Amino acid sequence: MKYAYYPGCSLSGTGLEYNISTQAVAPLLGIELCELPDWSCCGASSAHLQDHTLALALPARNAALGEEQGLSLAIPCAACLSRSKAAEHAVKTSEDMRAQIESLIDRPYQATYPVKSILEIFIDAGLDTLKENIIKPLTGLKVASYYGCLQARPTDFMDVDDPENPQTIDTIVAALGAEPVSWSHKTECCGNSHPIAYPEVGGPLVNRILEQAEKSGADCIVCACPMCLGNLDMRQKALGKKRGRPFNLPVFYFTQLMGLALNLRPKKLGLKKHFISPIPLLSKKDLLKRIKIKKVKNKPADTPVPASESTETPTPNPDNKKGGPA
Amino acid sequence: MNTVNITSTLAEAQRIRQDLKTKYDADVGKCYQCGKCSAGCPVAFAMDTPPHKVIQLAKLGLYDEMMECHSTWLCATCHTCSARCPREVHPSRIMEGLRIEARNQGSVKVRPLDIFHTKFMKLVGKRGRVYEMALMLGYNLSVGRPLKDAGFAPKMILNKKLSLFPHTTSKARKEVRKIHERYNRMSNTPHPDQTSGGDTP
Ligand code: SF4
Ligand code: SF4
Numbered sequence A: 001m002k003y004a005y006y007p008g009c010s011l012s013g014t015g016l017e018y019n020i021s022t023q024a025v026a027p028l029l030g031i032e033l034c035e036l037p038d039w040s041c042c043g044a045s046s047a048h049l050q051d052h053t054l055a056l057a058l059p060a061r062n063a064a065l066g067e068e069q070g071l072s073l074a075i076p077c078a079a080c081l082s083r084s085k086a087a088e089h090a091v092k093t094s095e096d097m098r099a100q101i102e103s104l105i106d107r108p109y110q111a112t113y114p115v116k117s118i119l120e121i122f123i124d125a126g127l128d129t130l131k132e133n134i135i136k137p138l139t140g141l142k143v144a145s146y147y148g149c150l151q152a153r154p155t156d157f158m159d160v161d162d163p164e165n166p167q168t169i170d171t172i173v174a175a176l177g178a179e180p181v182s183w184s185h186k187t188e189c190c191g192n193s194h195p196i197a198y199p200e201v202g203g204p205l206v207n208r209i210l211e212q213a214e215k216s217g218a219d220c221i222v223c224a225c226p227m228c229l230g231n232l233d234m235r236q237k238a239l240g241k242k243r244g245r246p247f248n249l250p251v252f253y254f255t256q257l258m259g260l261a262l263n264l265r266p267k268k269l270g271l272k273k274h275f276i277s278p279i280p281l282l283s284k285k286d287l288l289k290r291i292k293i294k295k296v297k298n299k300p301a302d303t304p305v306p307a308s309e310s311t312e313t314p315t316p317n318p319d320n321k322k323g324g325p326a
Numbered sequence B: 001m002n003t004v005n006i007t008s009t010l011a012e013a014q015r016i017r018q019d020l021k022t023k024y025d026a027d028v029g030k031c032y033q034c035g036k037c038s039a040g041c042p043v044a045f046a047m048d049t050p051p052h053k054v055i056q057l058a059k060l061g062l063y064d065e066m067m068e069c070h071s072t073w074l075c076a077t078c079h080t081c082s083a084r085c086p087r088e089v090h091p092s093r094i095m096e097g098l099r100i101e102a103r104n105q106g107s108v109k110v111r112p113l114d115i116f117h118t119k120f121m122k123l124v125g126k127r128g129r130v131y132e133m134a135l136m137l138g139y140n141l142s143v144g145r146p147l148k149d150a151g152f153a154p155k156m157i158l159n160k161k162l163s164l165f166p167h168t169t170s171k172a173r174k175e176v177r178k179i180h181e182r183y184n185r186m187s188n189t190p191h192p193d194q195t196s197g198g199d200t201p
Helices: A016-029 A052-069 A078-093 A095-105 A118-124 A127-133 A168-175 A199-215 A226-234 A236-243 A254-261 A279-284 A308-312 B006-024 B036-040 B051-060 B063-068 B080-084 B091-104 B111-127 B132-142 B150-158 B170-187
Strands: A002-005 A032-035 A073-075 A142-145 A220-223 A251-253
Touching: A002 A052, A016 A032, A016 A118, A016 A127, A016 A251, A016 A254, A052 A073, A052 A078, A052 A095, A052 B091, A052 B170, A073 A078, A073 A118, A078 A095, A078 A226, A095 B170, A118 A168, A118 A254, A127 A168, A142 A168, A168 A220, A168 A254, A199 A226, A199 A236, A220 A226, A220 A254, A226 A236, A226 A251, A251 A254, B006 B051, B006 B063, B006 B091, B036 B051, B036 B080, B051 B063, B051 B091, B063 B091, B080 B091, B111 B132, B111 B170
Parallel strands: A002 A032, A002 A073, A142 A220, A220 A251
Antiparallel strands: none
16 A cells, blocks of 8 residues: 655654654555655644644645645654644535635645554554564563544544544554553643643643553553654653652654564664663563574574464565664 | 623624634533533643633633633643533634634733744744754743753754754745745735744754
C-alpha cells in the first residue's frame, strides 16, 4: 500500500527518532511511504488558537497535494493528524467552509482520500503480518501505552475504539510480545505546549502522568506523538528532582518498539537520542542485541532464534552484516 | 462584586453566541450546568473560572466577564470536556472561540502562551515550516528568559534533534505566504503577527 508521507515539522527536529523508526519499519510490513513534496506546516497547536479558518486551510493544503497524487496522507504526529482530520471533517460537513478553504489554498480539495495516522496504517496492515515478521519478541517488557489527547479526541472526527480506554497501541505492544499494563492516565493531557510556554501549569500535568505510569509497574511509556514524548522525556529529570526522587521511565515511540522486535539496529531507531536513556533498561531485559540469522540452508540448528517460526524468516533488514547493537 | 451593564454587553454576547454556533457548531444554550466538564479538566486547578462557569457566562451573555477570564487562555485544548459532556455543548470549542474573540479584542490574559503561539504562526507565515531553534530563541527572548530550557540544547544539537538551519522548500514557503496574504485580504483584519517578516531570528 502506498501513501504520501507527511512528516511534519517536529519530525525533522525533536521528533527525529519517530521519523527514522517509522521509515525503517514501514517497508518491512509492505507499506510504501513517499514523502509528500513541498509539504508545509499544519499550524499545529497554534493556528487554531488564532483563527478558525486559517487553521483549517493550512493542513488542507497538504491533504490537497496528496489528493492531486491520488494518495492518502500518512501522518505520524498526533497533532498534525488532528489538524488534518479537522480540515477533512470541515470540508466534508460544510460546503461553505470547503469553498473558503479552497479559495485560501487556491487548489481544489474534496477530501476524497482519507488522512491516516501511521498507527492506523500499521494496524490496517494486519497484526498477523507484524507477528510473522517478529524476530525478537519483547518478552518481559512492561509498557504503559500513552495516547494523550489527540489520538483519542475530539470524538467527532477521530474514529477511536474507546476514547476513555483506547486499545490500538496496546494491541501492537502485545503483538510485539511485550506486556501492556492497565493504567489510569492513558488519555490524560500532557499539557500540549504548556510545559514549554507555561511550565507552572504544564509541569504538574506531566508529573501526574509519570507518577501514574510508575505506579502501574510499567518499565517504560510508549506513545505516538512527538509533543507527548518531548514533554514526558525532556521534563522527567527536572520533575524527579522537584519531587526529591528521580523518575526512570524511558519513553518510546511505538515504532521504535516495533523496530526492536523486527530486529533493526538501535541506531536505525534513534534509541540513543532520548533524554532518559532506554539503553540500560533494554540491556537489562536483554533486548538490545540483534539476533543473527543465518540462511536456512546453512546450519539452522546453530541459529539462535527465539521463536520457532522465525527460523524461516529471512532477515528483513538489508544491513544485517555486523550484528550486535550499533 | 462588580456591577454589570447588561444592555451594553448583550448585543456583543449575542454576536459571539451566534459566532460559536456557525463556526464551531457549539450551542451554549444546551448546557444544564452538570459540571462534568470542569470535573475532568486537567487545567481546572489553575483556572480562575472553571469551564462550566465559562459556559454559564456565555449563556448569561456576560461579555466582559468572558473577555476577562484567564481560563480560556489556560485551556490546553485537550477536548476531554467535549468528549464527556452529556449535552454535546462542546466546551473545548467554546473555550477556543472565546479566546480568539478576546485576542481580537486585545484582551490577552496569559502573555507567555500568546507569545509562544504568535511566534509559532509568524514562523509558519514566513517559512512555510517551523524551525524549532528559531521558535525557542524567539520565544525565550520575548519572555525575557533567554536561557530557558537552554540546558537541553547541546544534547539536542548533538543528536541532530535541533537543527541549526531551517528546512523548507521554496514552493512550500511561497504557497503558505500566499495563503496568509489571501487570508488577510479575506478577513480584512490582518493580525500584526501574520504579516511576513517580523523580528524572529
Ligand atoms: S459538561 Fe456540558 S452540560 Fe455539563 S456543565 Fe459542562 S458544558 Fe454544561
Ligand atoms: S479542552 Fe480545555 S477546558 Fe476542556 S478539559 Fe481540556 S483544558 Fe479543560
